[in-house]
Amino acid sequence: MTKNLITLSIVLLASLMLSSGPTLGQTPGPPPGQAGQPGPGPKPRCPELFKILDTNHDGKVTLDEFKAAHHMRDAEQTFKAMDTQGKGYLTQEDLCGKGKIHPGQ
Numbered sequence: 001m002t003k004n005l006i007t008l009s010i011v012l013l014a015s016l017m018l019s020s021g022p023t024l025g026q027t028p029g030p031p032p033g034q035a036g037q038p039g040p041g042p043k044p045r046c047p048e049l050f051k052i053l054d055t056n057h058d059g060k061v062t063l064d065e066f067k068a069a070h071h072m073r074d075a076e077q078t079f080k081a082m083d084t085q086g087k088g089y090l091t092q093e094d095l096c097g098k099g100k101i102h103p104g105q
Contacts (some may be wrong), residue, residue, distance in 0.1 A: 046096035051094075060089035 053061045053069050060066045082090055 047092060050092045050095050060090050
């Protein structure tokens with residue numbers, strides 16, 4: 001069960017990192033090396049991804065917020081696997097806590 005949860009977390013965060021585009025405070029720029037301008041900044045870390053998912057900024061990611069950020073067929077199943085306590089929402093600890101992956105670190 002833990003191995004499946006970790007695998008699902010990796011898939012979720014990887015898909016977010018690949019599909020998120022510019023992140024908090026970043027604007028798209030030219031590709032690196034063109035006209036001396038840097039490209040978009042580094043990919044966001046897990047706490048930053050949580051802030052992106054938590055669209056109403058209440059400290060919780062609901063199933064609706066999770067689905068809105070993912071265009072995965074199994075988004076609901078992934079959400080439920082991560083919501084190990086059955087609260088109906090995910091906290092930053094659920095996504096980024098001890099033993100979870102931390103992209104960008």
